[in-house]
Amino acid sequence: MNPLAATKCAGRLLMALTAIASTLLIASCGSSSSAPTPNIGGFNNGSLNGTYVLSVSGTDFRSGGGSFFAIVGTIKADGKGNITGGTVDINDANLPSPGVFQETLSATTYSITSDGRGTSKLLTSVGDFGLDFVLTSTGHGLVTRFDIAGTGSGTLDLQGSASQSSLGSLAFSLAGADSGGNSMGTVGAFTLNPSTGAIASGTQDFNDNGSSAASGLTGLPFTGGSLVLASGGTTGTAVLTTSSIFGSLGFDVWVVKTSDGSTHLKFIETDTTGPALSGDAFTQQTSFTAGQLVFTISGADFLGGPFAAGGYVTTTGDGSLSNGIEDFNDDGTAELGRQFTGGCAGATLTAGRCQLNLIGFTNASFAAYPSSGGVLLLENDSNALALSQGAAFAQSEKSFAAPAGYGLNLSGVNANPIFGVSGAEVDDIAQFITSTATTNNMVGVLNENDLTIPCSTPTSGCYTLLGTYIPDPTRIGSGSIVASTPGSLIGGLSLEYYVVDGSTMLFVEGDSSQVAIGTFEAQSVSGSGGAAQSRMAIVHPLVRPHAALRSK
Numbered sequence: 001m002n003p004l005a006a007t008k009c010a011g012r013l014l015m016a017l018t019a020i021a022s023t024l025l026i027a028s029c030g031s032s033s034s035a036p037t038p039n040i041g042g043f044n045n046g047s048l049n050g051t052y053v054l055s056v057s058g059t060d061f062r063s064g065g066g067s068f069f070a071i072v073g074t075i076k077a078d079g080k081g082n083i084t085g086g087t088v089d090i091n092d093a094n095l096p097s098p099g100v101f102q103e104t105l106s107a108t109t110y111s112i113t114s115d116g117r118g119t120s121k122l123l124t125s126v127g128d129f130g131l132d133f134v135l136t137s138t139g140h141g142l143v144t145r146f147d148i149a150g151t152g153s154g155t156l157d158l159q160g161s162a163s164q165s166s167l168g169s170l171a172f173s174l175a176g177a178d179s180g181g182n183s184m185g186t187v188g189a190f191t192l193n194p195s196t197g198a199i200a201s202g203t204q205d206f207n208d209n210g211s212s213a214a215s216g217l218t219g220l221p222f223t224g225g226s227l228v229l230a231s232g233g234t235t236g237t238a239v240l241t242t243s244s245i246f247g248s249l250g251f252d253v254w255v256v257k258t259s260d261g262s263t264h265l266k267f268i269e270t271d272t273t274g275p276a277l278s279g280d281a282f283t284q285q286t287s288f289t290a291g292q293l294v295f296t297i298s299g300a301d302f303l304g305g306p307f308a309a310g311g312y313v314t315t316t317g318d319g320s321l322s323n324g325i326e327d328f329n330d331d332g333t334a335e336l337g338r339q340f341t342g343g344c345a346g347a348t349l350t351a352g353r354c355q356l357n358l359i360g361f362t363n364a365s366f367a368a369y370p371s372s373g374g375v376l377l378l379e380n381d382s383n384a385l386a387l388s389q390g391a392a393f394a395q396s397e398k399s400f401a402a403p404a405g406y407g408l409n410l411s412g413v414n415a416n417p418i419f420g421v422s423g424a425e426v427d428d429i430a431q432f433i434t435s436t437a438t439t440n441n442m443v444g445v446l447n448e449n450d451l452t453i454p455c456s457t458p459t460s461g462c463y464t465l466l467g468t469y470i471p472d473p474t475r476i477g478s479g480s481i482v483a484s485t486p487g488s489l490i491g492g493l494s495l496e497y498y499v500v501d502g503s504t505m506l507f508v509e510g511d512s513s514q515v516a517i518g519t520f521e522a523q524s525v526s527g528s529g530g531a532a533q534s535r536m537a538i539v540h541p542l543v544r545p546h547a548a549l550r551s552k
Contacts, residue, residue, distance in 0.1 A: 001002055002199075002351050004502065005372075007190070011186060013539075023052075025119070031040050031258065031300050035397055036426055040168070041114045041115040041116055041134055041405050041523065041525065042525035043112055043113065043114055043115065043116040043523075043525055044114065045079065045080055045081040045110070045111065045112050046079045046080070046434040047079075047112055047116070047138050047525065048077040048110060048112060048118065049077055049078065049079030049138070050076075050077065050079075050080065050155060050159070051074050051075070051076050051086070051147075051157050051158075051159045052074065052075050052076075052077065052158055053072070053074055053156070053157045053158075053159050053254045053255075053256050053266050053375060053379070053517075054071065054073060054074065054075050054086075054088065054122075054131075054136075054154070054155075054156055055070075055071070055072045055141065055154045055155055055157075055266045055268075055278065056070070056071045056072075056129075056131075056144075056145055056153065056154035057069065057070040057071070057152050057153075057154060057175075057176065057278050058120050058145060058150060058151045058152020058153060058411075058427065059150055059151055059152065059358060059424075059425045059426055059438070060092050060094040060149065060150035061094065061148075061149055061150050062092075062094055062095055062096070062127060062150060063094050063096060063477070064087070065096065065288040066094070066381070066424075066425075067092070067094040067177070067181055068162070068176050068177035068181070068276055068296065069090070069091065069092035069093075069094065069152065070089075070090075070091045070092075070093075070152060070176060070268050070269075070276060070277075070278035071088050071092075071122070071129065071152075071154075072088065072089055072091070072252070072254060072266050072267070072268035072278055073086060073087050073089055073103075073121075073254065073290060073315045074086045074087055074088070074158075074159060074270075075088075075105065075120075075253065075437045077110060080227065081109050081110055081111060082107065082108075082109055082110070082543055083105065083107060083109065083110055083120060084107055085104070085105055085107065085110045086104075086105040086163050087102065087103065087104050087105065088102075088103050088105065088122065089101070089103075089252050089268045089270060089277045090103060090124065090126060090177075091115065091181035091269060091270070091278070092126075093181070093276065094150075094420055095127060096126075097128050099272050100269075100270050100271070101124070101125075101126050101252050102252075102270050103124040103125060103126065105122060105123060105124065106123035106124070106217035106372075107123075108120060108121050108122075112135065113133060114242060115134075115403070115405065115429050115431045115444075115445075115523075116134050116135040116136065116141075116253075116299075116407060116523055117132075117133070117134050117135075117438035117445070117458070117461070118132075118134070118135065118141075119131060119132055119146070119458050119530065120133075121134070121224050122509055125373045125392035127149070128144060128147070128221075129145055129147065129150075130146040130147035131143055131144075131145065131146060132144050132145075132447050132449070133156055133429065134408070134409075134429050134430070134431050135156075135407065135523070136407045136503075136521040136522065136523045136524070137523070137524050137525070138158075138404075138525070139157065139158035139257065140155070140156065140157050140158070140521075141155065141156040141157075141407070141522070142154075142155060142156075142407050142408070142409035142429060142519070143155060143156050143409075143429070144409065144427040144428070144429045144447070144449060145427070145449070146447070146449050146458060147449075148431075148449075150427070150445070151425050151427050151449050152425075152427065152452075153409055153411045153427045156265075157206060157256045157257070157266075158256070158257045159234055159254065159255065159256065159257060160234070160255045160256055160257025160258065160264075160321065161234045161255055161257075162197070162229065162233045162255050162263060163229075163230060163233055163235035164194070164197055164228070164229050164233070164453075165194040165195065166263070167192050167194075167197070167227065167229075168191065168192065168194070168283065168284075169189060169190070169191040169192070169202075169283070169284035169352065170189065170190060170227070170265070170281045170282065170283065170284055170371075171187070171188070171189040171282055171283075171284040171285075171352065171370070171371035171373075171376055172186075172187065172188055172189070172265075172267065172280065172281035172282075172368040172369075172376070173185075173187045173279050173280055173281075173369075173376040173378070173389065173391065174186050174187075174188075174267060174269075174277040174278060174280075174298075175277060175278070175389055176207050176274065176275060176276045176277040176278060176280055176340070176388020177276050178274075178275050179273060179274050179275060180202070182206070182208065182209035183209055183299070183387055184207065184208045184209065184275055184277065185206070185330070185378050185387060185389040186204060186205060186207070186378065187204070187205050187300070187369050187376045187378040187389075188203055188204030188205060188222075188240070188369065189202050189203065189284045189351070189352045189353060189369050189371075190203075190204075190222055190225070190227075191200030191284075192226075192227055195199040196226070196228075197226045197227050197229070198224075198225075198226045199204045199222045199224065199225040199226055199229035199240075199241075200231035201221075201222065201351070202221070202222045202351075203219050203220060203221055203222070203351070203353050204220050204222065204240065204242050204244070204432040205217065205218045205219060205220070205227070205367035205378055205380050206218075206220075206244060206246065206380075207378055207379060207380055207389075209385060209387065210236075210300075210302070210382065210383065210384050210385040210386050210387055211382060212379070212380040212381065212382045212387075212479060213365070213380050213381060213382045214382035215382065216244075217244055217245075217352065217365070217380070218355075218367060218380045219355070220242040220243055221242065221243075221426065222240070222241060222242055222267065223241050223242055223243055223295055224239070224241035225238070225239040225240045225241040225248065226238065227253065229237075229253075230253070232283065232455065232495070233255060233456055234254070234255050235252070235253060235254055235255070236252075236253040236254055236265075236269075237250070237251065237253060237258055238250070238251040238252075238253050238267065239251070244411055246274060246275060247274075249269060249271060249274065249275065249277070250269065250270050250271050250381070251267045251268060251269050251270060251277075252267075252268055253265050253266065253267055253281075254266045254269050256361065260372075262280070262282065262283045262348070262373075263282060263283045263372070264280065264281070264372075264373060264549035265280065265281040265421070266278075266279075267278060267279050267280065267281060272457075280373060282371035282372045282373030282374075282376075283371060283372040283373075284352045284369070284444070285370040285371055285372065286349065286351070286352045286370070287317040287318065287319075287349060287370060287519045288315045288316065288317055288318070288319050288349070288354075288370055288375065289315075289317075289370075290315060290316050290317045291311060291314070291395065292312055292313070292314050292315075292382075292394075292395040292477065293313050293314075293315050293375065293392040293393060293394060293395060294310070294312045294392065294393055294395050294477065294478075294499070294500055294506060295309075295310060295312070295375075295390060295392035295393070295498075295506070296308070296309070296310040296390050296391075296498070296506045296507070296508055296517040297309050297310075297315070297340070297377055297379075297388045297389060297390030297517075298388060298389070298390060298508075298515075298516075298517045299379065299386070299387045299388035299389055300385055300386060300387050300388070301330050301331060301385070301386055302383045302384035302385055302386045303384070303385060304385040304424050305330065305331035306329075306331055306412065306413040306515040307328070307329070307330050307331065307362075307386075307388060307515065308328065308329050308412065308422070308508050308509065308515050308516060309326055309327065309328035309362060309363075309508060309509035310326075310327055310328075310482075310496060310498055310506055311324065311325045311326040311327050311331070311389070311478075311498065311520055312324070312325055312395065312453070312475075312478065312498055313325070313392075318343075318344065318347060318348070318349055318488050319343055319347075319348065319349050319354045319356065319368065319497065320343040320360070321340070321341055321342040321343050321356075322341055323341075323525050324339060324340040324341055324342070324360070324361070325337055325338070325340075325475065326338040326340055326360075326362065327360055327496045327508055327510070328362050328508070329508060329509060329511075329515045330362065330515075331515065332415065332511075332512045332513060332515065334510040334512070334513075336496065337509075338360060338361070339360055340358055340359060340360035340361040341355065341358070341359050341360065342356060342357055342358035342359055343356070344356060344357075344368075345357055346521055349370075352369060352370060353368070353369055354367075354368040354369075354370075355365065355367065355368075356368040356377075362535025363381065363383070363386065363388055364381040365379065365380055365381035365385065365425060366378060366379055366380060366381075367380045368392075373391070374392060374393045374451035375391060375392040375393075376391055377389060377390050377391055377392060383384070390517070391420065391542055393500045393504075393506075394500075395477055395498075395499065395501070396476075396500070396501045396502075397499050397500070397501045397502045398476050398477040398499055399471060399477070399499060400434070400499055400502065400505055400522070400524060401434070401438050401502065402434035402435055402441065403433060403434055403435050403436070404433070404434050404522055404523070405431065405432070405433050405434075405522070405523040406431065406432055406433075406434065406444075406520045406521060406522055406523060407429075407430070407431055407433070407520065407521055407523055408428070408430040408432065408446075408518065408519070408520040408521075409427070409428065409429055409430075409519060409520075410426075410428040410430075410493070410509065410516050410517075411425075411426070411427050411516055411517065411518055412425075412509060412514060412515050412517065412518075413425060413426065413429075413489070413511045413514070413515050413516070414426045414450065414489055414513060414514045415514070420524050424450065426449075426450055426489065426514065427448070427449055428446055428448045428488075428518075429447045430444055430445065430446040430447070430465050430520075431444045431445060431523075432444025432445075432465050432467070432520075433542070435470070435515065438468075438533070439468050439470055440466055440467070441465070441467075441469060442465065442467035442468065442469055442481070442483060443465070443466055444459075444464075444465045445461030445462070445464060445465055446462060446463045446465040446485050446488065447461070447462045447463075447466075448462060448463065448485070448488045448489065450489050451546070454520075457490050462487070462488075463485045463486060463487045463488050464481055464484075464485070464486060465484075466480055466483065466484045467481055467482060467483025467484065467493070468481070468483075469481045469497070477498065477499045478496065478497060478498045478499065479496075480495065480496055481493065481494070481495040481496075481497055481507070482494055482496075483493075483495075484529070489514075490511060490514055492511075493508055493509060493511065494509065494510045494511050495508065495510070496508050496510060497520075501523075501524065503521055504519060504522075504523040505519065505520050505521070506518075506519055506520050507519070507520070511545065538549060
C-alpha cells in the first residue's frame with residue numbers, strides 16, 4: 001500500500017493492459033478467520049421494495065477468456081426478501097452462446113443487513129449472476145457482480161417514468177468495447193422532436209481504443225435516430241445515427257426516478273454485431289455551473305496501461321478553467337497536485353458541447369457535455385492507446401458528515417496475478433461509519449471479488465475496514481484516506497477524496513499495485529420509496545479493459 005499523497009509511487013508495477021482500464025474492480029473475498037461485526041443501521045429487507053433499474057458492467061470470464069459484459073433492466077422486490085420477477089438485457093460475448101439476450105428473471109431471494117449491505121442473484125436462462133450491493137437509501141444503491149465467473153460494478157435505482165414530450169435535450173455517456181473487444185467510449189448530446197422522438201440535432205464523440213480526433217470521430221453531427229418511450233413511460237428504445245464508421249447503434253432504455261425531477265435514463269446496446277456499450281443519459285445543459293468542479297476520470301494511458309485521475313478546478317459558465325489540481329495514478333506511478341488550466345476551444349460552448357483543451361493536465365483534450373448528471377467527459381486527443389472517461393460535478397459542500405454511515409464502491413485494475421493473468425479487474429463494496437476522532441475514524445466492512453473464491457456469506461462481511469480520513473487544510477473540499485482491509489488482495493487502500501456535496505464523495509486510488517476510482521455516498525433510511533440520485537454515480541471507470549485470456 002502506498003498513499004497517493006506521496007510525490008511518486010514506486011515504479012511502473014502494473015502490467016500494461018491490451019486496452020483501457022475497466023469500470024470495475026473485483027478483488028477476492030476469501031475466508032476470514034474472524035468476520036467483523038456489521039455496523040448497526042436502520043435497513044432491512046423492507047428497504048428494497050418496488051421496481052428498480054439495475055445497471056452493471058465489467059468483465060465476464062464464464063467461457064474462460066475475459067470480455068466486456070453489460071446487464072441493464074429491472075428487478076421487482078416485494079420488501080420481504082423475495083425477487084418476484086423483472087426483465088433484463090444481457091450483452092455478453094463471453095457466454096456459451098454469445099450475443100444479446102432479453103431475459104425474464106426467475107424468482108429468487110435477497111437479504112439485507114441493518115447497515116444496508118445486501119446480496120441476491122439474477123437467475124436467467126443463459127446463466128446466473130451474483131450481486132453484492134449496499135443501499136444508500138430506499139431508492140438507490142451501489143452494486144458489484146459477485147461470483148467467480150465475472151466481475152463488474154454499477155447501480156440500483158428506483159424506476160421512474162417520463163412523458164415523451166418531457167425528454168427534450170439529453171446528454172449521454174456510454175462505454176464498453178468495440179466489435180474486436182477493444183475498449184471504446186462515446187459521449188454526446190441530442191435534441192428530440194417532442195412528439196415523434198426523432199433526433200432533430202446534436203453531436204457525438206467517439207474514442208475507439210485511442211482512435212478519436214485523428215480518425216474523424218469527434219464532433220460528428222447526428223444524421224438520424226430517435227428515442228421513443230413505450231406506453232407508461234418507464235422503458236423505451238433508442239437509435240443513434242452518425243456518419244461515423246459505427247453507423248446506427250441501437251439501444252434499450254430504462255427511466256430512473258430522480259430526486260429533483262430531471263431526466264435520467266439507463267442505456268444498453270442491443271446490436272448483435274458492432275460495439276457493446278452501456279451507460280447513462282441526463283437532461284442537457286448549455287453552460288457549466290460556475291464555481292469549483294470536482295472530477296474523476298479513468299481508462300488507459302498511451303501505452304494501454306491503467307490510468308486514473310481526480311481533482312478539482314474553478315470554472316466559469318463558458319467553461320474557462322483556472323486553479324486546477326490533478327491527482328493521478330498512471331500504471332502504478334502516482335503524483336499529487338499537478339496544476340492545470342484550460343477552456344473550451346475558441347472560448348465557446350456550442351449547443352451544449354465544449355472541446356476542452358487543457359494545459360498542464362496529463363491528457364490534452366476532452367469532449368465535454370454539461371448535463372444535470374455532471375459534465376460528461378471523454379478524452380479525444382488520439383494519443384496512441386489513451387482513452388479516459390468520467391465526469392465533473394459542481395461542488396456544493398467542502399466536507400462530509402461525521403458521525404454518519406456511508407456506502408462505498410471501488411473499481412479498477414490490480415497488478416497481482418489472478419488465474420495467472422496480471423492487470424485483472426477488481427471491484428469492492430463496503431459500508432462504514434465515520435466519527436470525529438483523529439485516527440481510525442472510518443470503521444466498517446468490505447467485500448471484494450478478485451475472481452478467486454468470494455466469501456460464502458458476504459452479508460456477514462468479508463473483511464474489516466479500518467481507516468483514517470484527513471481533510472487537507474490547504475485544499476478545501478478534499479483530503480486523504482488510508483484504510484486497512486486485512487485479507488483483501490492488497491491489504492488496504494490509499495485514496496484521495498473530493499467532496500461533491502453533503503452526500504457524495506469521489507476518490508482516486510494511489511496504490512502502486514492497484515489503479516482505481518470510486519465513490520462513497522451517505523446513507524439515509526428516512527421515508528420510503530425515496531428517489532435515486534439525479535447525478536451520475538461514478539462508481540467505476542467508464543472504460544473497460546480488453547481482458548487477457550484467463551489461464552490457470
